[in-house]
Amino acid sequence: MPTTHRTQRRSVLIVLVLFAAAATAFAQTPLIANIHARQITDLSGTWSTIIDAYHVGERNRFYEDRHQTDPSELIEYNFDHSPTLKVPGDWNSQRPELFLYEGTLWYRRIFSYHPAQGKRQFVYFGAANYHATVYLNAQKLGEHSGGYTPFNFEVTGKLKDGENLLVVEVDDRRSKDAIPALNTDWWNYGGLTREVSLVEVPSAFIENYFIQLAKGSPNEIAGWVQLNSAAGGSEVTIEIPEAKLRQSAKADEHGRAAFRFPAQLTPWSPDNPKLYEVRISSGTDHLTDQIGFRTIEARGTKLYLNGKPIFLRGISIHEEAPFRGGRAFASEDDKTLLGWAKELGCNYVRLAHYPHHESMVREAERMGILVWSEIPVYWDIDWKNPDSLAQARQQLHEEIARDQNRAAIILWSIANETPIDPDRLEFLKALASDVRSLDNTRLLTAALNRTGREGKTRLIDDPLGAVVDVLAINEYIGWYESRVEDADTTEWKSSWEKPLLFSEFGGGAPYGRHGATNERWTEEYQANLYRHQLTMLRKIPALAGLSPWVLMDFHSPVRLLPGVQDMRNRKGLVSDQGQRKQAFYVLQEYYREMGAH
Incomplete structure (x- = not known):
């Protein structure tokens, strides 16, 4: 051979x-899906914390939260007398001395709970960046890596009737084999950045479910319900009362009940973001979700939503809180950011470069905004390392498990700006295979940034283009390369007959900094760059949409120019205080034009 x-x-x-x-x-x-449809105890609020820069906490058994009982006893920590932090929230934005801190920090929460007989309990984390080790009543529950996806541990039989001690060690140090790896152009916000909850479920319960329109069929619902600890043959019932639909199915020996049945439903769309109340029940377990139903297809170079062509008028967004800064986690943050996107004229957002909070996706769905969802396989990864691949796959599975019923999501993205390399291609092919096995109803993409050149023509020829359903390109003509005016004469060709998104372009300008159109770091330069980019994009027949970089200025440790960047990426169309720059209105006018077609 x-x-x-x-x-x-x-x-x-x-x-x-x-x-x-x-x-x-x-x-x-x-991973328990849709926890907010469950009986939950919110563990958010004020947590005691200890900075552990030299990682001595495990050796000194911080998780036991010991107190001195003998005057001669040596204990070199004390949660009761240590500073506190709010959860959810990152540590960098809450205390000035932690702004640049990367390392380990211990969290402690004491809570009262009375476990119900015949019920099971799980402690659920919306996210913890990056590696979390969780202890309950001085017993280790487990560990989780990945800073943007949810995880949970079962605590049935481990909870006390009364006061309980929950301790979490969070380590946000970057590493070569992690996802993302060592270098990112966004802030490494550490800590318990999303909600922590105690979830109570029946002894046999509905673990997860996938209820969407069948691939290629606007008139059939297909999917599955996964039961946990239920006997084979258990019955599962799905109801959509408004549509007068009720369907039952039997679970197999693995607890999975598959189904497919006809349904006449009003499709979800940006113009009519229709959500149906869907009830799922099995045995003593019952829960409700709000689910929209729509189809998304790529045919040739066009995208079709519910069988009709759609042009994606978008913007990229980082999960940074407007006004106050730090990691966004509150519904007010979601509404503000998405409200600016709507004002811009968007029907679509690229949630970069990692899975955003579940509340952000649900708010986009309610507002009628389509979503690109991404895992942080970003820039260069340790492509040959099996552990890195396993970590990427884990985050992908957790992302899809959480959001697979959100009609707003039409694109799963598996990478951003990765180098062309045989090992990288095998790595990303494995992720692509996972996406298609887990969810074949949505489209697969990745943001590319390597192109061939033939004179003034850019050729999209990255071999990953053969793998994805939708091509996407990040390009920065007029900022990182060439002159602004060179966009006017640049042509684009592709090796594949597929829809093409311009997933990034842009340039930086602090709000209020003015000058000539050829002077960098001015609003005039940024606006002029957008005008020339849009001139170029109008000439591309395969163009299916765009999501320029970026909605709002955000913190980044690699943006160091004093008086201009000050550790912020200034490519936002809006400042972090909500001030619109000139380029905002240039893009807004283009979207009005495209929306009228």
Whole structure:
């Protein structure tokens, strides 16, 4: 057998082994879907904290929260007399001395709880950046890596009737084998950045479900309900009262009940973001969700929503809070950011470069905004490392498990600006395979930034283009390369007959900094760049949409120019205080024009 064939075969075997291992890991710690439809105890609020820069907390058993009982006893920590932090929230924006801190910090929360007989309990984390180790009543529950996806641990039988001690060690140090790796152009906000809850469910419960329109069919619902600890043959019922639909199915020996049935429903769309109350029940467990139903397809170079062509008028957004700064986590943050996107004329947002808060996705759905959702396989990753691939796959599975019923999401993205490399291609092919096995109703994409050149023509020829359903390109003509005016004469060609999104372009300007149109870092330069970019985009027949970079200025440790950047990426169309720059109105006018077609 030739060497190349042996290498290819070995790569396939490695991917299959990793897939099996990851699937086993996910099965051991099931992620409970839609926790807000459950009986929950909110553990948000004020937590006591200890900075552990030298990582001595585990050795000194911080998780026991010991107190001195003998005057001679040596205990070198004390949560009661240590500073506090609000949860949810990052530590960087809450205390000035932690603004640049990367390392370990311990959180402690004491809460009262009275476990109900015959019920099971899970402690649920919306996200913790980056590596979390969780202890309940001095017993280790487990660990989780990944800063933007949810996780939970079962605590049935481990809770006391009365006062309980929850301690979490969070370490946000960057590492080469992590996802993302060492370098990012956004702030590494550490801590318990999203909600912490105690979730109570019946002994046999509905773990997750996928209820969407069948692929390629606007008149059929298909999917599954996964039960936890239910006997084979257990009945599952799905009801959509408004549509007078009721369907039952039997679970198999693995607790999964598959179904497919006809349905006449009003489709969800940006113009009419219709959500139906969907009731799922099995045995003693019942829950309700608000779900929209729509189809999304790529045919040739066009995108079709509910069978009709759609042009994606978008903007990219980072999960940074307007006005106060720090990680966005409140519904007010979501409404503000998405409200600015609506004012701009958007029907679509790219939530970069990681899964945003579940509340952000749900708010976009209520407002009628389509969503690109992404995992942080960003810039360069340790492509040959099986642990890095396993971590990327875990985050992808957790993202989809949480958001697979959100009609707003039409694109799963598996990467941003990654180098062309054979190992990278195998890595991303494995992720693409996972997406298609988990959810074949949405489209697959990745933000590319490497192109071939033939004179003034840019050729989209990254081999990853053959893998994705929708091509996306990040380009910065007039900022990182060439002159602003060169966009006017630049043409674009693709090696594939697929829809093309311009997922990023732009330039930086602090709000209120003015000058000539050829003077960098001025609003005039930024606005002029947008005008020339839009001139170029109007000439691209395959253009299916765009999401320029970026809605709002955000903190970044690699943006260091004093008096201009000051550790902020200034490419926002809006300042972090909500002030609209000139380019905002340039893009707004273009979207009015496109919306009228």
